[in-house]
Amino acid sequence: MVEVFGHADAYQQQCILQLTGHLDACESMLEEVLQRNPSDSLAATLLAQRHVERGWSVLGDGPAAEVTADQWAAYRQHLVTAEKLLIRVCAEHPQYAPAWRVRLVTSRGLDLGVVESQRRFQRLSAISPGDLAAQQLMFQELLPKWHGDFGKAHDFAWSCANAAPPGSPHAYLVVVYHLERWIAEHGIALGKPVDDPQAAAEIVAAGEMSVMNPGFITASGWIVALSHFALAYTLLEKWPQAQSCFTRLGPFASEFPWAYFDDGPRSAFMNFRKRAMGVR
Amino acid sequence: MIHYGQVDGIPTVYTEDGPVGAGLIFRVGSADEQLAQRGITHLVEHLALHELGVTDYHFNGTTGQFFTSFFTRGTPESVVTFLQKVAAGLKNLPMDRLEIEKGVLRTEADGRGTGIYERILFWRYGPQNRGLVDYLELGLNWLGRAELWGWAETFFTRANAVLWFTGMTPPSDLHLDLFSGQRQPLPASPEILPQTPSWAAEHSKHVGYHGIVKRSVAATVFSTLLHREMFRRLRQESGYCYTPVVDYGPVNADYAEILAVIDPSPEQRAAALGEFLDLLAQLRWGTTDPEALDEVKKMLARAQSEDDAEAGMTPSAALDLLMGATTPTLDEVRAELAAVTLADIRAVAVELADSAFLLVPEGSTADWAGFVQAPLVSTEVVRGVSLPAINNPDRSLVVGDEGVSLVGSEGAATVAFADCVVLLAWPDGGRALIGADGMGCALEPTLYPLTREHLATIERAVPQHLMVPMPARTQDRIPVPPDPPAESALAARVSKHLPRRLIIALAFSVLLLVALFMVSIGVPVWIAAATFIGALSASLYNARKQ
Numbered sequence: 150m151v152e153v154f155g156h157a158d159a160y161q162q163q164c165i166l167q168l169t170g171h172l173d174a175c176e177s178m179l180e181e182v183l184q185r186n187p188s189d190s191l192a193a194t195l196l197a198q199r200h201v202e203r204g205w206s207v208l209g210d211g212p213a214a215e216v217t218a219d220q221w222a223a224y225r226q227h228l229v230t231a232e233k234l235l236i237r238v239c240a241e242h243p244q245y246a247p248a249w250r251v252r253l254v255t256s257r258g259l260d261l262g263v264v265e266s267q268r269r270f271q272r273l274s275a276i277s278p279g280d281l282a283a284q285q286l287m288f289q290e291l292l293p294k295w296h297g298d299f300g301k302a303h304d305f306a307w308s309c310a311n312a313a314p315p316g317s318p319h320a321y322l323v324v325v326y327h328l329e330r331w332i333a334e335h336g337i338a339l340g341k342p343v344d345d346p347q348a349a350a351e352i353v354a355a356g357e358m359s360v361m362n363p364g365f366i367t368a369s370g371w372i373v374a375l376s377h378f379a380l381a382y383t384l385l386e387k388w389p390q391a392q393s394c395f396t397r398l399g400p401f402a403s404e405f406p407w408a409y410f411d412d413g414p415r416s417a418f419m420n421f422r423k424r425a426m427g428v429r
Numbered sequence: 430m431i432h433y434g435q436v437d438g439i440p441t442v443y444t445e446d447g448p449v450g451a452g453l454i455f456r457v458g459s460a461d462e463q464l465a466q467r468g469i470t471h472l473v474e475h476l477a478l479h480e481l482g483v484t485d486y487h488f489n490g491t492t493g494q495f496f497t498s499f500f501t502r503g504t505p506e507s508v509v510t511f512l513q514k515v516a517a518g519l520k521n522l523p524m525d526r527l528e529i530e531k532g533v534l535r536t537e538a539d540g541r542g543t544g545i546y547e548r549i550l551f552w553r554y555g556p557q558n559r560g561l562v563d564y565l566e567l568g569l570n571w572l573g574r575a576e577l578w579g580w581a582e583t584f585f586t587r588a589n590a591v592l593w594f595t596g597m598t599p600p601s602d603l604h605l606d607l608f609s610g611q612r613q614p615l616p617a618s619p620e621i622l623p624q625t626p627s628w629a630a631e632h633s634k635h636v637g638y639h640g641i642v643k644r645s646v647a648a649t650v651f652s653t654l655l656h657r658e659m660f661r662r663l664r665q666e667s668g669y670c671y672t673p674v675v676d677y678g679p680v681n682a683d684y685a686e687i688l689a690v691i692d693p694s695p696e697q698r699a700a701a702l703g704e705f706l707d708l709l710a711q712l713r714w715g716t717t718d719p720e721a722l723d724e725v726k727k728m729l730a731r732a733q734s735e736d737d738a739e740a741g742m743t744p745s746a747a748l749d750l751l752m753g754a755t756t757p758t759l760d761e762v763r764a765e766l767a768a769v770t771l772a773d774i775r776a777v778a779v780e781l782a783d784s785a786f787l788l789v790p791e792g793s794t795a796d797w798a799g800f801v802q803a804p805l806v807s808t809e810v811v812r813g814v815s816l817p818a819i820n821n822p823d824r825s826l827v828v829g830d831e832g833v834s835l836v837g838s839e840g841a842a843t844v845a846f847a848d849c850v851v852l853l854a855w856p857d858g859g860r861a862l863i864g865a866d867g868m869g870c871a872l873e874p875t876l877y878p879l880t881r882e883h884l885a886t887i888e889r890a891v892p893q894h895l896m897v898p899m900p901a902r903t904q905d906r907i908p909v910p911p912d913p914p915a916e917s918a919l920a921a922r923v924s925k926h927l928p929r930r931l932i933i934a935l936a937f938s939v940l941l942l943v944a945l946f947m948v949s950i951g952v953p954v955w956i957a958a959a960t961f962i963g964a965l966s967a968s969l970y971n972a973r974k975q
Contacts, residue, residue, distance in 0.1 A: 228797070229797045232797040243715065261699055
């Protein structure tokens with residue numbers, strides 16, 4: 150595990166972390182490892198992520214209004230456990246990016262404030278410039294559904310897009326921004342074609358910087374970027390671009406943006422692909 | 430060179446270097462007082478200095494937690510005159526000045542704000558010993574000649590004093606006419622915090638971090654290093670705050686306290702706190718830059734080789750004598766300084782972290798960083814007669830044989846008579862009890878159906894010497910109950926449809942009202958604020974939905 154993790158890039162590390170977090174069996178093994186060596190940064194970070202997952206699963210899938218006080222308390226307890234582990238990892242290894250990434254999630258969940266999350270993001274960016282996973286996490290908090298507003302989210306998405314080299318996936322955050330905005334304004338009636346010239350212009354521009362750029366390759370983040378642009382182009386009825394994205398995706402897809410839809414990510418992906426590829 | 434000797438039987442520290450000055454220090458301070466007589470030491474100091482009036486040399490007196498000092502600069506002759514006059518003043522306090530000096534002290538208190546250091550001591554120690562620095566000088570309301578004479582005779586004595594001189598040789602024939610007395614050991618100051626590291630939030634702009642460590646040169650190096658890192662990371666590199674401060678000072682022969690304070694800009698408050706806690710974690714768990722340590726050691730070594738370094742050390746050497754501590758020589762300090770290692774720094778960081786108390790601005794939290802919240806409510810309610818608040822079914826006052834409790838939806842504040850440190854009594858009938866754990870109960874006959882019998886029960890249960898008469902309150906400061914509720918059916922209909930925000934706003938107002946009641950009766954604002962904030966956060970946390 151240590152070897153695999155060591156060879157993974159930033160984005161892959163975060164994916165591994167999130168996958169491990171879902172595994173129950175890991176927890177006691179990780180605790181044992183830490184007992185023997187409390188300074189094991191990987192074990193501590195994995196265990197922290199595990200607690201983050203457990204915290205979120207305590208809240209369940211229902212609306213926030215239905216969460217009980219006990220559930221909130223248990224959720225916070227898990228996040229506090231995670232954060233305490235991570236504080237120590239970052240103290241012992243200030244350059245250990247995976248721990249800083251999970252601290253973006255704990256900062257958001259513990260309500261430490263956007264300003265504190267931004268501090269952690271800046272630390273992380275200094276260690277790991279252009280860290281897409283970090284940008285995704287920071288972007289989430291800047292959405293109004295967390296602690297930000299659409300203005301901040303918009304500015305951040307574009308700053309990430311502009312800072313990335315041509316052909317990088319990062320500009321897909323601009324698509325996420327518009328999708329989130331459309332959802333907030335129109336609800337999950339997000340299947341219908343969208344008439345939003347301003348957004349269209351931005352998405353097209355973002356596309357030229359990333360997935361539609363000749364330099365775009367199947368490097369980390371390629372699936373989630375293509376998935377988002379595929380959906381956006383379909384909604385905007387930009388068929389050549391949509392078809393290009395779906396073709397390149399092949400059999401692959403990421404959970405989001407397809408999980409925005411009620412019929413589930415798999416069905417949503419296939420419906421939209423059918424819609425896009427069916428156009429001559 | 431620092432020399433040790435005796436003048437008129439009083440232990441003396443002196444150096445011939447530096448400007449001519451002297452000090453007479455007694456082992457007594459606010460930590461020796463009880464809340465009911467708070468201010469007695471300060472009052473004695475003021476009375477003793479009165480005789481000196483306006484002079485053409487510099488003199489001063491300060492009353493601290495453990496020591497009261499009278500000190501001056503001038504010529505060898507003026508120094509001697511000063512010391513003699515202070516001693517004479519202490520042996521024969523000008524009691525005809527009593528009421529006037531009380532007025533002076535009240536004015537002084539009005540002008541003085543409460544600092545974060547005092548607030549931290551309040552949280553750590555409560556209404557006794559070291560925590561008393563944060564309380565009003567209640568003794569000014571009633572202390573008389575007998576009490577002041579007794580205090581002077583016990584504490585302001587030859588056996589409980591030390592002298593220091595700089596820039597001169599102490600005159601061997603100096604005679605100071607003081608009471609003989611006995612040496613008074615430092616009072617123990619038990620902590621009321623159930624455990625550390627601990628945190629609390631208050632209405633304040635600053636963050637304060639306080640801990641206790643063993644006295645050592647390594648600890649002073651640590652403090653300097655901490656300040657250097659705070660300045661670099663919190664000011665220079667980030668601009669999160671403006672003037673970080675670190676203070677180090679002995680509290681007894683073996684231990685010292687370290688206080689770090691940061692003044693974050695309001696927008697960056699959360700980031701300042703996060704960065705500060707990460708910095709502390711790094712000192713405690715991680716590696717400190719060896720170059721930073723070397724630079725700090727060099728800087729401190731330079732400070733010690735300055736002229737007059739020993740003159741500067743003389744008053745602290747005098748305090749050490751009173752504390753029963755041995756003051757190392759400058760050479761010993763230099764050697765210890767050179768020997769400080771990274772491991773020593775980490776050891777201090779560990780000790781500091783384990784004993785720490787963190788005070789943060791309202792709205793911030795610290796549970797996520799491993800701090801346990803200091804208790805805001807009592808865990809128990811006394812058994813007794815329950816008196817519901819007038820027009821306010823959410824609150825009640827319980828009066829029992831063992832104590833009193835104020836009960837609300839957010840929790841209870843209980844004061845057991847056995848643990849009561851003071852009973853405040855206003856001419857209008859209002860009462861307040863403060864317990865050793867810092868909890869306070871306001872007993873207002875305007876808010877609760879308190880009868881004369883209830884009040885008599887309470888007064889019988891509290892020893893006479895803990896009762897403090899309070900000055901009369903103006904009408905606007907006597908709390909009034911809320912308006913009676915509308916007809917019950919109408920009220921039920923309305924409350925079902927009250928939007929959540931309005932309910933929270935009502936809860937806020939009720940809690941604010943209670944806090945204001947407590948403040949108006951003179952209960953320390955911090956108890957009221959603590960109760961209010963704790964109750965408010967608890968109710969907001971419960972009501973909160975994401």
